[in-house]
Amino acid sequence: MPEPAADCRNNRLAQLALAQDGFLGAVAQARSRYGRHRVGLFLGTSTSGLLHTELAYRQRAADTGSLPAEFDYAATQNTFSLGRFVQSQLELQGPAVVVSTACSSSAKAFGSAARMIAAGLCDAAVVGGTDSLCLTTLYGFASLELLSNAPCRPFDTERSGISIGEGAGFALLEKGQDSPAAGTLQLLGLGESNDAHHMSTPHPEGAGARAAMERALSSARLLASDIDYMNLHGTATRSNDAAEDKAVYALFGAGTPCSSTKGATGHLLGASGIAEAIVCALALREQFMPGSANTQCVDPALRVRYLLASAGRAPTRVMSNSFGFGGSNCSLVFGRVQ
Amino acid sequence: MQVFVEGVGLRGPGLNGWVASRGILAGAEPYIPDELILPPQDLLPAAERRRMGLPAKLALNIGLEALANSTHPADTLASVFASSGADGQVIHQICESLATEERDVSPTRFHNSVHNAPAGYWSIALRSRAPSTSLCCFDCSFVAGLLDACAYCAAETEPVLLLSYDLPYPEPLNAARPITGAVGAALLLAPRATSASFAQLAVQVEPNDYQPTIMQDPALEALRAGNPTARALPLLAALSGCLSVPNLVLEYLRGTAVTVAVSRC
Numbered sequence: 001m002p003e004p005a006a007d008c009r010n011n012r013l014a015q016l017a018l019a020q021d022g023f024l025g026a027v028a029q030a031r032s033r034y035g036r037h038r039v040g041l042f043l044g045t046s047t048s049g050l051l052h053t054e055l056a057y058r059q060r061a062a063d064t065g066s067l068p069a070e071f072d073y074a075a076t077q078n079t080f081s082l083g084r085f086v087q088s089q090l091e092l093q094g095p096a097v098v099v100s101t102a103c104s105s106s107a108k109a110f111g112s113a114a115r116m117i118a119a120g121l122c123d124a125a126v127v128g129g130t131d132s133l134c135l136t137t138l139y140g141f142a143s144l145e146l147l148s149n150a151p152c153r154p155f156d157t158e159r160s161g162i163s164i165g166e167g168a169g170f171a172l173l174e175k176g177q178d179s180p181a182a183g184t185l186q187l188l189g190l191g192e193s194n195d196a197h198h199m200s201t202p203h204p205e206g207a208g209a210r211a212a213m214e215r216a217l218s219s220a221r222l223l224a225s226d227i228d229y230m231n232l233h234g235t236a237t238r239s240n241d242a243a244e245d246k247a248v249y250a251l252f253g254a255g256t257p258c259s260s261t262k263g264a265t266g267h268l269l270g271a272s273g274i275a276e277a278i279v280c281a282l283a284l285r286e287q288f289m290p291g292s293a294n295t296q297c298v299d300p301a302l303r304v305r306y307l308l309a310s311a312g313r314a315p316t317r318v319m320s321n322s323f324g325f326g327g328s329n330c331s332l333v334f335g336r337v338q
Numbered sequence: 339m340q341v342f343v344e345g346v347g348l349r350g351p352g353l354n355g356w357v358a359s360r361g362i363l364a365g366a367e368p369y370i371p372d373e374l375i376l377p378p379q380d381l382l383p384a385a386e387r388r389r390m391g392l393p394a395k396l397a398l399n400i401g402l403e404a405l406a407n408s409t410h411p412a413d414t415l416a417s418v419f420a421s422s423g424a425d426g427q428v429i430h431q432i433c434e435s436l437a438t439e440e441r442d443v444s445p446t447r448f449h450n451s452v453h454n455a456p457a458g459y460w461s462i463a464l465r466s467r468a469p470s471t472s473l474c475c476f477d478c479s480f481v482a483g484l485l486d487a488c489a490y491c492a493a494e495t496e497p498v499l500l501l502s503y504d505l506p507y508p509e510p511l512n513a514a515r516p517i518t519g520a521v522g523a524a525l526l527l528a529p530r531a532t533s534a535s536f537a538q539l540a541v542q543v544e545p546n547d548y549q550p551t552i553m554q555d556p557a558l559e560a561l562r563a564g565n566p567t568a569r570a571l572p573l574l575a576a577l578s579g580c581l582s583v584p585n586l587v588l589e590y591l592r593g594t595a596v597t598v599a600v601s602r603c
Contacts (some may be wrong), residue, residue, distance in 0.1 A: 009476075024515065037543075037545040037594070046453070048431070049536050052431070053433055053511070054398070054433050054436050054437070056433075057434060057436065057437040058437045059432040060437075060510060064510075065508045065509065065510050066509075066513060067510045067511070067513070068512055071514055073511070073514040073515040074476060077429075077515075078422065078423070078474065078476055078515070079422075079423075079424075079453055079474035080422070080474045080475050080476040080479075081476075083474075083475065084476065087591075093591070093593050093594060094543075095482070095485055095543055095591075096475065096482075096591055097473050097474070097475045097482040097485075097486065098473065098474050098475065099471055099472065099473055100424075100452070100453030100454060100472055100473070100474055101452075101454040101471060101472050102452045102453075102454060108471050111469075111471065112473075112486055112489070113494075114493070114578065115489040115490055115494070116485070116486075116489045116495040118489070118492070118493035119339055119488070119489040119492035119493050120339075121339070121485065121489060121543055134438045135443075136429075136432050136433075136436065136448070136451060139436065139442070139443040139448075140432075140443045140445075140447075140448030140451070141448075142443075143442075143443050143445050143448060144445050144448065173424050173495070182394060191469075192469035192470065192471065193467045193468070193469060193470075194457065194458070194461035194463055194466060194467055194468065194469075194470045195414070195461065195467065196461040196464070196465050196466055196467050197462065198462070199386075199455065199458050199459070199462075200445065200449040202447070208393075209466065211467045215469070224399060224415065240533070271521075278356040290533065321564075324452075324454070325449050325450055325452045325454070325455075325458070326449070326454040326455055326457055326458025326461075326472075327458050327461055327462075328454055328457065328458070328470070328472075
């Protein structure tokens with residue numbers, strides 16, 4: 001029997017997302033097609049259920065300092081709490097792991113999944129991630145002066161920081177077929193890199209970001225000109241957007257339509273990779289390129305072709321960027337079979 | 339999945355490096371648990387060195403030992419970082435501070451609190467922009483890291499460095515999540531045999547709860563059972579004696595086990 005979500009905000013959010021869009025049924029089909037041991041689980045989160053530890057520290061025993069008896073570390077704070085919970089909800093027994101590389105976590109989960117499928121350890125994989133608000137995140141970003149006091153405005157002249165969001169998303173990957181049907185969505189390639197620069201500030205020229213995008217193109221065997229739309233990391237901090245613009249411009253020039261969708265969603269942190277992968281999947285399926293909510297005036301110092309409004313052009317290959325603290329970068333390439 | 343072992347790094351209580359610990363793991367010398375000793379290193383600029391937490395120092399130490407005889411350039415080598423809890427000390431300090439009126443979280447503590455902080459420091463120290471990931475699988479974190487690293491080798495046909503580390507939390511978290519000792523273990527794995535490879539591993543996931551291989555020495559077995567990274571010890575023991583061990587079993591997720599066949603090369 002699946003475990004309950006305990007009292008874990010992060011896992012309750014995951015449970016909510018799992019129940020959407022017929023996802024549980026799709027996983028059940030994969031389970032019966034491949035066997036529950038052959039469906040892997042690769043998720044991302046940055047802070048898991050750390051909120052519950054923060055709250056437990058306010059209820060320490062006056063005499064011993066101990067945490068309240070009901071505090072359940074494995075079901076809340078531990079990074080794998082998300083993996084344990086989702087594995088139980090989906091009744092999976094394949095390889096399972098949680099990637100935690102700050103804001104690139106659930107993008108990099110695609111990398112672990114793709115390699116496990118390529119290595120033959122599983123035939124299908126649930127990928128995704130969840131991040132929920134906790135005080136560490138809120139006060140941590142505040143101390144770095146990276147929080148916007150209004151809805152965030154990616155790539156705007158007046159951009160002043162991130163809007164922290166919460167979210168969860170999941171996708172089901174299956175091993176590739178020789179001749180997939182028209183309309184099938186594919187993970188065509190991905191690239192990962194580290195900045196080797198600073199723990200919380202991106203490389204000013206976006207050197208690590210560029211390496212991730214180059215590797216993603218190379219793994220997809222594509223040229224920059226093959227990408228029809230790019231979903232930027234675009235957090236709306238001064239430094240991220242400037243560095244990402246330099247990296248994207250250096251590789252793609254000013255021709256490729258780009259946007260950040262964080263003006264609409266906020267920054268879902270460890271869940272932003274999966275959320276923006278799903279935006280890319282929607283763009284491919286519904287044949288549009290999303291614009292940038294809340295951005296009013298694109299910073300003239302930024303040179304990429306930035307979409308303010310959604311465009312009705314149908315992309316067939318798209319890239320999604322995710323970057324995180326510690327200089328952790330990941331770019332994903334998705335396509336739709338013609 | 340088949341991989342070749344080119345290097346090992348190890349630090350733990352009374353385990354002062356792979357070279358110094360081989361005799362202990364092979365059963366030829368007694369195991370005497372002691373404090374973790376980490377020799378200082380100067381790869382990082384002084385500011386970063388001051389800021390980095392113990393898990394990052396431990397990771398740097400074991401990673402460098404595993405690379406000692408490496409034929410691969412360190413700045414292009416991919417890495418997999420595995421840990422159940424990463425920096426428990428900094429999480430404790432942040433939670434203490436958040437329980438006060440001021441709720442003060444310093445930028446350094448905040449960036450050290452991310453699970454991938456050791457990977458960030460490693461990348462800066464080695465000037466490496468190579469692919470790197472940071473994983474958690476609770477008590478199975480080392481084993482999950484081993485699977486991820488082997489899959490990387492198999493899928494990318496490139497070498498990869500696996501670094502696993504787990505350290506005890508301070509109280510009160512220690513009572514909620516006890517971890518025995520501070521242990522770090524690193525393996526440099528390659529998809530093909532090279533002049534540096536000394537053992538071959540065949541790694542598989544089995545859909546059965548096999549009994550895990552345990553350590554014969556009671557104190558080493560207590561470490562194996564009490565620290566997620568120390569679940570590597572039976573594998574390291576097999577590597578220490580350069581023995582062929584056809585059926586090593588590492589504990590993995592419920593209902594499964596990871597088997598490793600170790601052969602000399």
